[in-house]
Amino acid sequence: MSDALNIIKDPTLTYRQELVGLARLGESTDHTLRYSDAYYAAKAKGALCDLNEGPMPFRPRYICPDYELLFKKGCDFLQLDPPADLLEAVNALEIFYCHVPSITTYPVYLGDLDKLLEPFVLKEDRAFAKKVLRLFLRNIDRVQTDSFVHADIGPEDSVTGRLLLELTEEMQLAVPNLTLRYDPERTSDDFALACVKCMLRTAKPSFANHRMFVSEWGEKYAIASCYNGLSIGGGGFTLPRLRLYECALDARSPEDFIENELPKYIDLQLEYMDKRVKFIVEESSFFKTNFLVIEGFVKQENFTGMFGVVGLAECCNRLLGIEDKKKGFGMNPEATALGLRIMDAIDRRVGGHVAPYCDAYGHRYRLHAQVGIDSDGMDDSPGTRIPIGVEPTMLEQLEVNERFHPYFPTGTGDIFKFEETYLRTPEAILPIIKGSLARGLRYFSGYLENNDVVRVTGYLVKKSEIEKLRQNKQSLNQVTVYGKGAQDGGHALDRRIQHHEDCACQ
Amino acid sequence: MKTAPVNKIIPFSNVDGPGNRTSIFFQGCPFNCLFCHNPETINLCVGCGDCVAGCPAGALSLGEGRALWDSKACVQCDACIRTCPHGASPKVRWMTVEEVLREVKRSAPYIDGVTTSGGECTLQNEFLIELFGEVKKLGKTCLIDSNGSFDFEKDPRVLAVCDGVMLDVKAVEPAWCRRLTGRGPEMPLKNLDYLLRAGKLQEARTVIFPGRDAENEETVRYTARRVGGACDYKIIRYRPYGVREAYRGMLGEYETEADYAEKYALMARELGASRAYVV
Incomplete structure (x- = not known):
């Protein structure tokens, strides 16, 4: 069978995934x-x-638009005015995202969502703002169907940051990937702990060493795609x-x-x-x-x-x-x-x-x-x-990681898998993150062993979605297939579990 | 040079007190609890040499009146522990305060504090006093995990340098307590009151056994009334894992049902132990 026919007949590919596959095939015919x-x-x-x-x-490959500029002056090409309220802001972003190219065809950076949306969220009552953000996240998950789609929050605590964490936990979605930019002087323990709790439930956010990134890129840096x-x-x-x-x-x-x-x-x-x-x-x-x-x-x-x-x-x-x-x-x-x-x-x-x-x-x-x-x-x-x-x-x-992470301004990270008791003791994880970031770790990710949403090598997938592919069904997220491959070939989900060891007394 | 027998040091633990802690397990315990799930930590090696021949990795030898353990050669098969007729382990390091401190310093950037456990760590009272003094200099907290056999009131020096004690209240009824632990309940219960008065009770813990309605209830009632809202009261489900076979028959082959344990947590809360919960 030809490569094109293989793509067209593959029962596990959605229409969009077929389209992307055929486009790649077309691109591969030119060798200029x-x-x-x-x-x-x-x-x-x-x-x-x-x-x-x-x-x-x-x-x-990766494009990180300045969304602040969009909110400041709007966009002529997309005929968007600067947003005046939360609904307009979210709508503008949803439209804009569809026009940000990347290697995956989906936007790999969605913006510093808490900073962007906070002024609009503060003008609404909390319940309404939460509903709007819920629909916003649902739109991202169903339209930007790729786990390399990435949003950032922090370093400061905010109402929007908290709402995004609450929704992330409630909705259990693989998209978008999420990072907290952690700065020991600007990120409160309380907010960081809320992020740890969310990470245990949904494998996100990850923690980025804000000071390290700022020293290399300045304040206006993005964490995009994987990390x-x-x-x-x-x-x-x-x-x-x-x-x-x-x-x-x-x-x-x-x-x-x-x-x-x-x-x-x-x-x-x-x-x-x-x-x-x-x-x-x-x-x-x-x-x-x-x-x-x-x-x-x-x-x-x-x-x-x-x-x-x-x-x-x-x-x-x-x-x-x-x-x-x-x-x-x-x-x-x-x-x-x-x-x-x-x-x-x-x-x-x-x-x-x-x-x-x-x-x-x-x-x-x-x-x-x-x-x-x-x-x-x-x-x-x-x-x-x-x-x-x-x-x-x-x-x-961590000690080994801390020596290697400083080499990589365009990203590196490690992932730690925790066992169930950590759900009750998230405060036992925060000092580990703080200590390692202070000592040169660039990027910390974690997840709980029994969750459905898990971090494979840098991106998130749902184990239940991998199961769909195994049954010859389609998965809306085009990255699920990578997760399946990494699980089969690289045993990527079998990493060591940080667990409490038996002590002498029961 | 002061040394103490250390069974193991766990750099990161989330179950030995608040936050992330380095746990230091000392070898040796004056109790012989039927439900102990690390019975090889109870006694010290007597140097009989029974384990040496059975080691498949050649990691054991006899010397200094005890089995010597080569941690690098060890393959962690635990054949020695199964062989030992004395409830001991050859995998014990006699360490100085400085040596233990070196390991604590390594994990110091990532932890809230240190917890000493066992065996029974208060058997190493002098060692603890010195160790805690040094750990305090690192700005870390020090907690003791204890069976309550040490008279904290009589010798309060260690309490002065530690932030709190996590105390087992294993049993209250004297005959049951002696059967369960080999000792009477007097000293642990005295310590319960003393530590509460001194503001040093970090948490109290009681193991709930399947089907032991009267014993469980008496222990929980007594402890809950005294602890009140002063600290966490952990209701722990008995688990047969690691328990010596002879005693599993008596205590139960299955772990305590969660619902059964929850009844006691509820009882404790109704009696005023507002921070009682099942683990």
Whole structure:
């Protein structure tokens, strides 16, 4: 059967999913954009991966519009006036979201919803505001049907923030992904604790290290898609990744890897990124004619490229000849030290590369610890994470994470699975989050083992929706299929559970 | 150098007092509770060597009058614990205050405080006084998890450096208490009153056994009246997991039904223990 026919006959795809699949297929027929032979060879080997971004980029991968501007001056192209009340505000956003492109075809950043909506919410009575927000969230879940759709709240407490948490818990939806921007001086313990409780019930929000992101991006940053740090009014052009385990296959020693093999692959990935970025800016129409650019909702100079890596753990284990993962990266100081040397080498080489455009960042790309895709199987763990199934104690896992997270301004994170007793003791989780963020952790996610909504590698899915696919039924959320793949191939839902251990007395 | 036998240290615990805590479990307990689900923490190794030969990983040897444990070689199969005829474990580290403190400092950025438990941690009274003094310097709280066998009134030094005691009230009726724990109820009950007076009772706990209506009721009534709203009163369901086989037969092969335990929590609340709940 042809690829097109496969898509058309697949009973598990919704109409929209078929449409997206066919569009990708169409894009894949054009090869105007060419790379070096060495690039194609490295890709065929699995050392480089383009995350199926498609050969002909017709928009940046991730776009983070300045929604404040929409509320301030409206939008000519969409014929929207600045909203005067909550209903108009929510309606404007719902319309606008449908016109924000991305690699997924859905908007990956919905705005700092609490800040945007608070002035309007405060003018309404609480019950009415809650009803409007409920319909708003329902609209997002049913229209923006992709788990990489992401909204942010915080750092301050607000009526809107609280309402969004209440609704998130009540509605149990996988979309949108949600992040609390946590700042120890601006986020009250009470609000943070409300977020922890919500996280235990629905696997969101995650906690972002606000100070760390502000130091890299300034106050106007977004957490988008899985956990990508990007500029508001900007975004990310492209996100390819080094699959570090495969990059290490030909290395004769750690030194050989760092001095010869790694630089070779880094340069090939940079070649890919440079060509793609130039194509998006110079050839595709997006930066010339799209209303987001014309009306100033995004500025080309605020975009950068995300230089992704996966599989650091397996790379280090391979280079040190460690076959038992339980004695490898994360548990083994030698492997962890090698991981830091490798990251330093990547950081230095990527940081030394003059990228086209990316003006706001000194013409530099920024590192990203990619969360993995379902086809990675067990060979490449997400980013710099410790492989699932061999995680040490949570304390040790955090200590390792804290050393690696600072490398990744365009995002990294780890996920912790908690057992049922934590529902009664959310206050036992907050000091862990606060302590780890203070010590260099960038992004903390958690969920409860028995929930329906769970975090797979960075995105959320409903276990009940995965079950639908297994029964050859359709799932409205186009990401459910990734969750199924990650569960089957990467055992992504089998991570270590933080539980209370038996004590001597009953 | 002062040392104490440490069975294990759990860096993060959410069930040993408020917030996130590092729990330190000491080896050795003066009680011999039938329902103890870690009976290997009751006694100290006598150096008989029975466990050494049975260790599949070669992690045990004899020396210093006791079994010595190589934690790196250990595969955690617990064959030693099943073998030990003395209710002890060779997997015990004799640690100095400084060594314990080193582990506490490692988890310090993420915790609210430290809880010492066991076994029975108050057997290590002098050690605790020194340890708590140091933990306090880190700005962390210190809690004691105790069976109430230590006379806190007679030697109040440890209370002065600790923030509270989580006290088991296992039984009130003397014959039942002796049968259940091997000791009478006098000292735990004296401590219950003393700790309440001193404002140091962090929580009281009672295990509810299946079908033991009269015993359960007497313990809960007595404790609830005294505790009132001063602190949490945890009504704990008996669970047979880990309980020695001989005693499971007597106490029950099944865990206490949730509904049955809830009756006692309700009773406790009606008697004034407003913060009574089932765990």
